[in-house]
Amino acid sequence: MEFIYSHNLTVDGREILLHIWDVPNSQEQAEDGSSEEKRIQWADSFVLVYSICDRASFNILPLKIQFIKAAKEGQSQEKVPIVIVGNKRDLHHQRVVSSEEGRLLALSLDCGFYEVSAAEAYHGALMVFHGLAKLIPDTKLALKKGTGIRGIVKTMSAVFARKRTDSL
Numbered sequence: 070m071e072f073i074y075s076h077n078l079t080v081d082g083r084e085i086l087l088h089i090w091d092v093p094n095s096q097e098q099a100e101d102g103s104s105e106e107k108r109i110q111w112a113d114s115f116v117l118v119y120s121i122c123d124r125a126s127f128n129i130l131p132l133k134i135q136f137i138k139a140a141k142e143g144q145s146q147e148k149v150p151i152v153i154v155g156n157k158r159d160l161h162h163q164r165v166v167s168s169e170e171g172r173l174l175a176l177s178l179d180c181g182f183y184e185v186s187a188a189e190a191y192h193g194a195l196m197v198f199h200g201l202a203k204l205i206p207d208t209k210l211a212l213k214k215g216t217g218i219r220g221i222v223k224t225m226s227a228v229f230a231r232k233r234t235d236s237l
């Protein structure tokens with residue numbers, strides 16, 4: 070299942086309304102590229118989460134980031150804001166991806182980087198979205214001011230309609 074969450078944030082005195090389209094990993098693997106492409110076009114910025122206990126979830130990131138960059142940066146010269154997040158930081162004994170590896174990957178791909186424990190504390194996720202908001206230029210935020218829930222529903226309907234047609 071995928072969801073869109075909306076969340077208000079105040080970052081450096083700016084009121085920001087975030088719409089977060091949460092796509093489960095399992096779904097991404099199962100679907101065709103065109104749905105992924107539509108979601109990428111919908112979004113202004115990206116948070117890619119891996120588990121520090123699951124190397125496969127980490128190894129897939131360069132490919133995903135390349136895909137996002139090719140899709141977004143092909144249309145504009147602006148840098149696309151991307152943040153990489155290593156989750157499950159609390160599971161020390163099951164860690165298979167080191168913090169250094171995560172940080173190095175983010176550095177090499179020009180992305181932000183955080184390690185958090187979503188299960189342990191809410192402030193980790195908050196930090197991620199604050200960091201992401203700081204990477205989005207003011208001009209972009211102003212442009213998106215008029216994009217309401219109708220725009221989101223329209224985009225989601227397009228993705229799902231496409232999926233239904235494909236499966237006929």
Ligand SMILES: Nc1nc2c(ncn2[C@@H]2O[C@H](COP(=O)(O)OP(=O)(O)OP(=O)(O)O)[C@@H](O)[C@H]2O)c(=O)[nH]1
Nearest residue numbers: 092093094095156157158159160185186187188189
């Ligand atoms: N210990 C620990 N468990 C976590 C943490 N975050 C998520 N989990 C657990 O990991 C499992 C998967 O969590 P989900 O939130 O479904 O993860 P997801 O990223 O949506 O997973 P996908 O659907 O594969 O994308 C659940 O049992 C969570 O309780 C964390 O920071 N620490």
